[in-house]
Amino acid sequence: MRAGGTLPRWAELGLVPLLDVLCAFLAAALVVLAIGVSPLAVLRAILAGALGDAGALGYTLYYATNFVFTGLAVALAFHAGLFNIGGEGQAILGGLGTGLVALALDRVLPGWLLLPVAIAAAALFGAGWAAIPAWLQARRGSHIVITTIMFNFIAAALLVYLLVNVLIAPGSMSPETRAFQPAASLPLAHDGLRALGFAAAPSPLNASGLVALAAAAAVWFTLWHTRFGYRLRVMGLNPGAALYAGIPIGRMTVGVLCLSGALAGMVGINEILGVQHRLILNFSAGYGFGGIAVALMGRNHPAGIVLASLLFGILNQGGAEISFDIPAVSREMVTVIQGLVILFSGALAGFSRPLARGLLAFAGAALSRRAGAPASREG
Amino acid sequence: MAALLPELLSLASGTLRMATPLILCAMGGLFSERSGIVDIGLEGKMLAAAFAAAAAAAVTGSASAGLAAGCGAALLLALVHGFASITHGGNQVVSGVAVNMLASGLTITFGQAWFASGGATPALPASARFMTVVGGHNILVLAALASVPLTWWVIGRTRFGLRLRAVGESPRAVQAAGVSVAGLRYRAVLACGLLTGIAGTYLSLAQSAGFSREMTAGQGYIALAALIFGKWRALPAFGACLLFGFVDVLAIRLQGVAVAGVAVPVQLFQVLPYGLTVILLAGFVGRAVAPKAIGLPFVGGR
Numbered sequence: 069m070r071a072g073g074t075l076p077r078w079a080e081l082g083l084v085p086l087l088d089v090l091c092a093f094l095a096a097a098l099v100v101l102a103i104g105v106s107p108l109a110v111l112r113a114i115l116a117g118a119l120g121d122a123g124a125l126g127y128t129l130y131y132a133t134n135f136v137f138t139g140l141a142v143a144l145a146f147h148a149g150l151f152n153i154g155g156e157g158q159a160i161l162g163g164l165g166t167g168l169v170a171l172a173l174d175r176v177l178p179g180w181l182l183l184p185v186a187i188a189a190a191a192l193f194g195a196g197w198a199a200i201p202a203w204l205q206a207r208r209g210s211h212i213v214i215t216t217i218m219f220n221f222i223a224a225a226l227l228v229y230l231l232v233n234v235l236i237a238p239g240s241m242s243p244e245t246r247a248f249q250p251a252a253s254l255p256l257a258h259d260g261l262r263a264l265g266f267a268a269a270p271s272p273l274n275a276s277g278l279v280a281l282a283a284a285a286a287v288w289f290t291l292w293h294t295r296f297g298y299r300l301r302v303m304g305l306n307p308g309a310a311l312y313a314g315i316p317i318g319r320m321t322v323g324v325l326c327l328s329g330a331l332a333g334m335v336g337i338n339e340i341l342g343v344q345h346r347l348i349l350n351f352s353a354g355y356g357f358g359g360i361a362v363a364l365m366g367r368n369h370p371a372g373i374v375l376a377s378l379l380f381g382i383l384n385q386g387g388a389e390i391s392f393d394i395p396a397v398s399r400e401m402v403t404v405i406q407g408l409v410i411l412f413s414g415a416l417a418g419f420s421r422p423l424a425r426g427l428l429a430f431a432g433a434a435l436s437r438r439a440g441a442p443a444s445r446e447g
Numbered sequence: 448m449a450a451l452l453p454e455l456l457s458l459a460s461g462t463l464r465m466a467t468p469l470i471l472c473a474m475g476g477l478f479s480e481r482s483g484i485v486d487i488g489l490e491g492k493m494l495a496a497a498f499a500a501a502a503a504a505a506v507t508g509s510a511s512a513g514l515a516a517g518c519g520a521a522l523l524l525a526l527v528h529g530f531a532s533i534t535h536g537g538n539q540v541v542s543g544v545a546v547n548m549l550a551s552g553l554t555i556t557f558g559q560a561w562f563a564s565g566g567a568t569p570a571l572p573a574s575a576r577f578m579t580v581v582g583g584h585n586i587l588v589l590a591a592l593a594s595v596p597l598t599w600w601v602i603g604r605t606r607f608g609l610r611l612r613a614v615g616e617s618p619r620a621v622q623a624a625g626v627s628v629a630g631l632r633y634r635a636v637l638a639c640g641l642l643t644g645i646a647g648t649y650l651s652l653a654q655s656a657g658f659s660r661e662m663t664a665g666q667g668y669i670a671l672a673a674l675i676f677g678k679w680r681a682l683p684a685f686g687a688c689l690l691f692g693f694v695d696v697l698a699i700r701l702q703g704v705a706v707a708g709v710a711v712p713v714q715l716f717q718v719l720p721y722g723l724t725v726i727l728l729a730g731f732v733g734r735a736v737a738p739k740a741i742g743l744p745f746v747g748g749r
Contacts, residue, residue: 204728217671360541415531
């Protein structure tokens with residue numbers, strides 16, 4: 069963002085982002101201190117709650133799966149210079165799509181056929197919900213940021229309307245559909261592990277986790293090893309050059325946002341096919357916005373996103389447990405940390421550059437002093 | 448006919464009550480965005496203000512202390528947004544998202560730590576709320592009404608307003624004229640903080656008797672929609688706020704009522720502001736053109 073100039077490449081790519089994230093966590097520690105709780109006690113409780121036993125670890129990975137999907141969705145659009153804040157709405161539509169397919173076909177098709185169709189429906193619905201704002205930007209000039217925000221609210225209202233008025237299970241008091249037949253359930257990780265002869269604690273971790281890893285690999289390959297990915301990055305780095313090189317910006321905008329929306333829609337399979345086995349309200353639970361933090365922290369690289377997702381999975385699971393140990397700390401502390409990461413790694417990216425410069429100068433001086441000391445003794 | 452008049456009056460005052468937070472936020476957003484700083488953090492600032500106002504009023508028992516705390520909280524978040532967008536030259540949309548998430552998390556975190564009731568503040572007695580009524584309207588409603596001509600006059604008729612509009616269209620020209628771009632934009636962002644602070648205070652100290660989690664419920668985004676719907680001008684934005692407030696009132700009145708034999712889903716009214724804004728932005732009805740330099744960080748030098 070600003071010309072620094074004096075930092076080596078490894079420090080610019082590694083040290084500065086790391087220090088930015090550290091600043092965010094330091095600020096979070098200050099918030100915890102302000103409510104009169106020891107940050108170390110909170111850290112210990114979070115780690116114990118998220119990694120303490122195999123079941124907790126399963127929960128952590130299940131949460132991380134959602135963050136991988138939305139983080140990849142945000143990052144892919146970022147590489148094309150587009151800001152997709154609509155992950156929340158696209159996740160809702162993805163869940164709706166996969167739920168509709170499951171409701172329509174779970175008594176007709178066997179699981180091996182139904183699940184791929186249901187997953188494709190999640191991708192298709194998510195992509196479709198992202199395609200409209202993309203098309204409006206490409207053809208009608210309305211800004212994607214504003215339209216995707218508006219589409220989040222429209223998606224939420226649509227889901228409420230459908231669940232309350234149309235899809236609600238007969239006789240049900242709460243707005244949710246009937247439970248799916250077992251054919252529409254994604255395999256759970258602990259069932260798989262037990263089949264292989266391992267003892268595994270039950271958790272909601274399911275096959276979506278593998279889909280998420282495959283998606284991360286696919287995004288990596290697409291971005292750096294395909295013609296489409298090359299065009300996408302050119303468009304993000306220099307739209308003028310992209311236009312001059314004959315890259316169809318409008319068509320690319322729609323294409324990129326469709327892929328981004330499809331990735332966000334995958335939250336639906338983890339939640340609806342993997343865990344809930346019925347369509348419910350509020351299953352997207354802020355993952356769309358969390359994905360922004362994940363993408364920024366992971367520097368928009370699939371490997372970084374997987375790591376950042378693990379961290380946010382730990383925070384989510386540890387945060388869910390923490391209110392039992394320390395009642396003064398609510399799980400919304402995780403939202404605070406997400407906000408701080410978005411602030412320091414996003415809007416204030418490079419904030420810690422002077423600090424990095426100072427650290428390097430200090431380390432350099434210490435090294436040269438040590439190297440120089442014996443020489444002076446000899447003389 | 449004689450029975451219709453009181454009905455219309457109650458509809459009008461209901462509209463005004465619903466539109467009050469929208470008007471204050473939209474006018475705040477107008478200052479910020481006309482100076483070239485995108486603000487999708489209206490929601491977060493209003494939420495933080497609503498919490499701070501209710502918390503201060505609960506502890507001190509004074510509504511004016513609540514107002515001061517509410518405005519203080521919103522101004523603080525406005526400064527965060529200003530520092531990231533103006534001084535640091537960061538991405539303004541990203542900063543706005545951060546402000547919204549911070550407000551959403553911090554209000555509940557502090558609420559739970561201080562009042563231990565799931566993020567809500569204790570119910571406030573009338574003495575700790577804004578109940579002053581002038582001419583049948585709450586004083587904060589009148590403040591919202593007054594903010595419209597005031598904004599129109601400041602933006603359109605004062606030297607500060609002229610420069611503020613210039614900095615939103617062409618910051619380089621303002622710099623060449625020897626006026627501080629950052630100084631102008633900071634003042635605009637702080638004006639936005641003040642107005643969103645009053646809006647949040649209205650929510651928790653006048654419309655309700657205390658803070659409850661996520662009580663803004665998207666009204667900051669509706670105000671943003673109204674600002675865009677009003678094409679970044681004070682009077683049309685005011686009109687859009689009234690329209691969206693009226694839609695809100697209708698949604699409540701028509702709940703469960705069948706129009707021409709069909710029950711109108713309440714969700715249809717809820718999405719109307721968002722849908723209308725999408726349609727307007729797409730240029731299907733009229734055209735909304737943003738300030739030219741909006742969202743672009745300004746880097747000084749020649």
